[in-house]
Amino acid sequence: MxxxxxxxxxxxxxxxxxxxxxxxxxxxxxxxxxxxxxxxxxxxxxxxxxxxxxxxxxxxxxxxxxxxDTEGGSGRRALEDAPTAREGIQSMLLASAERFTAPGHPPGCMIVLGAPSGCVNHASVGDFLGDNRREMQSRILARLHAGAANGELPAGADLKGLAAFYTTVLHGMSIQARDGATRKTLQAVARQAMCAWDALAGALPDHARP
Incomplete structure (x- = not known):
């Protein structure tokens, strides 16, 4: 042997x-x-x-x-499969609220909570997870660009800022879940976060709203 x-x-x-x-x-x-x-x-x-x-x-x-590829992919799939960018963002957050609190699994997101970015003792591990988190933010930004191209957001909207905002909400929901937040609480956070989208989309003239 x-x-x-x-x-x-x-x-x-x-x-x-x-x-x-x-x-x-x-x-x-x-x-x-x-x-x-x-x-x-x-x-x-x-x-x-x-x-x-x-x-x-x-x-x-x-x-x-x-x-x-498994549990962590539900939010990504929800983001990309929805017919509009707004529905994609909301579905991503709601799917994550469900995943972060799923019975039989550790709470929160492994990629968010696995290791701190810039960890001195294990810098390569922290950098690896940081790359994964940035990749998700890039996916969110790409979905926003697609939505803007379809007229779902006003011209000149700060898409990078909006992508950073929803990424921050996503990461915060993971930390809240690890600290014991319920699914109902995280679902409420997800819905409240969509108010930012509605305020921004409110800048569209009536004829241009999807």
Whole structure:
């Protein structure tokens, strides 16, 4: 048996082990998730973890990608699938309110809460998550540009500022969820955040409103 496989159960399921690791990182963050936490959840020992995933950081990066493709993708899909930009933003926030408080999962967003940006001890991890958060903001901005092109927002609207605003709301909802906010509270936050859109769209002349 190769050294990398020593201690790995015969029925080792890499995908299942990765999902277990995702839950640990989601719950405890990168720094807070110890090797013991990870190996116990994954059902393997440390040599097997390193053999299968390379390092704790590599495991974390794979876990984040899994999160993005599964539980973490609901807000992104809601943003992009809605017929209008306003509906996309509102659907994204409401989908996130549901996801952040889903029973059986850690509260909040793994990408927001996994590690602080600029973390000195694990700068590459913080930078990686920061890149993921900026990528979501870029998606929001792209959806706003599409909406503006369709006449859903007034000419000259500060789309970058609006994208930053809704990204901030999204991140704040995640932190609120981690601190115990209920789904009802987060849904109310989402709806109140749409008042900013309505105030901005109110600048449109009546004939130009969608």
């Amino acid at each position: 190769a050294m990398a496989e020593r201690g790995r159960p015969r029925n080792f399921d890499r995908a299942q082990a990765l999902r277990k690791a995702m839950d640990v990182f989601w719950s405890k963050g990168y720094e807070g998730a110890s090797l013991t936490d990870l190996t116990e959840a994954m059902g393997i020992n440390s040599p097997s973890l390193y053999g299968a995933f390379g390092s704790k950081e590599s495991l974390f990066r794979e876990a984040v990608e899994l999160y993005r």
